[in-house]
Amino acid sequence: MPRRRNLIARILPRSIVARTSLSILLLAVITGLLFSTMASWRARAAEHDRLITRVNELMSTVESTVSIATFLNDATLAREIANGLMKNRVVAGVRITSGPTPLYASAIDMRDPVNRKSMYVLDRTIYSPFDAASAVGAITLYVSHAELDSQASAYSLFTVWMLSLQMSIVAAAVAFLVYLLVTRPIKGISDELHRLEIRSGMHISFPSTRRKDEIGQLVLDVNSLISRLSDALETEHDLRLKQEISEKRLRLVFEKADTGMLILDKDGAVQSCNPAFVRILGPAASVPQAPLRDLLAPHGATVAKLIEASQASGEPREADLEIDLAGPRGKVWVELSVNPLGPNLLQALVNDITERKRAESAAQELATRDTLTALLNRRGFDTALAGLMANSRRDSRLALLQIDLDYFKSVNDNYGHEAGDLVLREVARIFERSVRRSDIVARVGGDEFAVLLPGIESAAKAEQIARNIISGVKVPIDIGGGRLAQVGASIGIALLGDAPESPAAFARRADLAMYAAKQAGRGCAYIAPAANDEPEATAAA
Amino acid sequence: MKTLALVMILATLATGVAGADHSAELVVIVNPESGVVRLTREEVIDIFLGRYRKFPSGRAALPIDVESSKERTNFYQLLVKKSPAEISSYWARLVFSGQKSPPFQVADVKTAVELVQGNPNAIAYVDRASVNAHVKVVLEIQP
Numbered sequence: 009m010p011r012r013r014n015l016i017a018r019i020l021p022r023s024i025v026a027r028t029s030l031s032i033l034l035l036a037v038i039t040g041l042l043f044s045t046m047a048s049w050r051a052r053a054a055e056h057d058r059l060i061t062r063v064n065e066l067m068s069t070v071e072s073t074v075s076i077a078t079f080l081n082d083a084t085l086a087r088e089i090a091n092g093l094m095k096n097r098v099v100a101g102v103r104i105t106s107g108p109t110p111l112y113a114s115a116i117d118m119r120d121p122v123n124r125k126s127m128y129v130l131d132r133t134i135y136s137p138f139d140a141a142s143a144v145g146a147i148t149l150y151v152s153h154a155e156l157d158s159q160a161s162a163y164s165l166f167t168v169w170m171l172s173l174q175m176s177i178v179a180a181a182v183a184f185l186v187y188l189l190v191t192r193p194i195k196g197i198s199d200e201l202h203r204l205e206i207r208s209g210m211h212i213s214f215p216s217t218r219r220k221d222e223i224g225q226l227v228l229d230v231n232s233l234i235s236r237l238s239d240a241l242e243t244e245h246d247l248r249l250k251q252e253i254s255e256k257r258l259r260l261v262f263e264k265a266d267t268g269m270l271i272l273d274k275d276g277a278v279q280s281c282n283p284a285f286v287r288i289l290g291p292a293a294s295v296p297q298a299p300l301r302d303l304l305a306p307h308g309a310t311v312a313k314l315i316e317a318s319q320a321s322g323e324p325r326e327a328d329l330e331i332d333l334a335g336p337r338g339k340v341w342v343e344l345s346v347n348p349l350g351p352n353l354l355q356a357l358v359n360d361i362t363e364r365k366r367a368e369s370a371a372q373e374l375a376t377r378d379t380l381t382a383l384l385n386r387r388g389f390d391t392a393l394a395g396l397m398a399n400s401r402r403d404s405r406l407a408l409l410q411i412d413l414d415y416f417k418s419v420n421d422n423y424g425h426e427a428g429d430l431v432l433r434e435v436a437r438i439f440e441r442s443v444r445r446s447d448i449v450a451r452v453g454g455d456e457f458a459v460l461l462p463g464i465e466s467a468a469k470a471e472q473i474a475r476n477i478i479s480g481v482k483v484p485i486d487i488g489g490g491r492l493a494q495v496g497a498s499i500g501i502a503l504l505g506d507a508p509e510s511p512a513a514f515a516r517r518a519d520l521a522m523y524a525a526k527q528a529g530r531g532c533a534y535i536a537p538a539a540n541d542e543p544e545a546t547a548a549a
Numbered sequence: 550m551k552t553l554a555l556v557m558i559l560a561t562l563a564t565g566v567a568g569a570d571h572s573a574e575l576v577v578i579v580n581p582e583s584g585v586v587r588l589t590r591e592e593v594i595d596i597f598l599g600r601y602r603k604f605p606s607g608r609a610a611l612p613i614d615v616e617s618s619k620e621r622t623n624f625y626q627l628l629v630k631k632s633p634a635e636i637s638s639y640w641a642r643l644v645f646s647g648q649k650s651p652p653f654q655v656a657d658v659k660t661a662v663e664l665v666q667g668n669p670n671a672i673a674y675v676d677r678a679s680v681n682a683h684v685k686v687v688l689e690i691q692p
Contacts, residue, residue: 073642076639076642076643079598079600080598080599080600080649081600082643082648082649083648084648085642085643138598138628138629139591139594139629142591
């Protein structure tokens, strides 16, 4: 079946004008044929009946004369009647009988089957003109089918012609009107649309007569559609230009930025990155699909946590990570910021913050170190003390030595500040030499120092260290120009006890012990009593 | 003149429509030597209207009309219910196209009787009063 349908489709023309006209005409022809056939069949039947009736009427017309002829057995009269009858075209033959005797008979042999088939036979009994009850003969008319049919057909043919003509005229008129009012305007619009180029200001024209009906509306709608379309195209064009510019800008930023930028998938593999990223993390970072946690080893767990957290919260998550790059650069600090981008993608920024970290720790150092002696300053000491006290354990003790330099002021006064600085630096070295590696030395005042001895075994050991310091400081210090300065040290020792104590209280105990040492004549060490004891410091041995 | 015409029309109508009175009753007569005893109406009709010019016995028949008489009018009226004009036109048609001829025309009843007396083939209609011993009545025309 599809082949047949395609064939039909190919035969029917494509043009709407041709198609409509053809369809209307085809419909007209079919309807016309149908109705003409029915009409002609009806007309023929009716005409046939009419002709038979007429023949019967003919017989009635001559009946009285025939009755006379048969009554009188008058063959002459019978022949005269028959001749008159046969002048009628449909009457093929006449037979008049008087009783059994034929008075007149046409030369038609009714025994011949051909004749029997092609003839109608109409009989009538004839009665006496003088006695209506007495039959005297009969008249028979032979009507030929062919003649009857041709007469009937002539009439019905006429009907058929008239109907067909009417049908054709109507159909043609309809087709023409449809063409004029509908299909031609539509075809016109269709052609114009086909040729249309979408530019601003383009529109299709109205069909020949400006119309207020549906076709006019169609044209209006199409025109408004066209202008909307061309506006949309213009807008899109503009947007595309803007987008291109925007992309170029971003591309530039991406390529030239100092910050490493990369796109990750949710498993942490690098999808794409910029040159800065490779510069920061080394050639391993340029491997396609490299896992970020490997590039930032050993911080894999942190990286994974950042990815998870940022995706869950929808916000950026950051961390500072120190990584060891094999090679000349060594250890670098990077700041990693992870930002969710889509359901399976994240954006990350990697900044080399090594310098900053160094600066930070330098600043930190600056904040906590005494610039002159390179020892911790008061702030650094307080922090260290607080830290040690927070972490102190029962089995290891903490000792604090508060050291005050003796006769330092006179050095400053006699030899000047430069000499004084020299002395300070020298004693700082002496302190450092006197203590263990784990001990902390700080300059907490102009000529005040503090030493923390974490994990000191005993008070005796602390005292020992103090004595070492004192003897060490006693050595005259060369301050240049052949001069020597001599200072001493007064030390107060406090041991952190079992009782809970604040760092301030602890320091004060050491301070008081130092004061006691000073009072006792300088150049000695005094041990502070335990926290809750009242008695004064006692001298160290 | 008008009155006379009117009277004549009335008389004709009267005789034509009302039928004959008893004294003018019609009978059909033949010669006694014809051998005919009785005739039926149909047989009389056949003879007078030209169907057969023979008696049932086979003898030739010679019908006689009394032209323009009331007997004629009555006869045909009673026999076949036709007027004289119709009978005349009947015969007129046949004169041109047929082979039959009308009955023999006589002037009056008396001549008709004389003919029947003298001719064994003759057959005529007369009023009963005119019947004599030399003719035979074969049918009485009932109104």
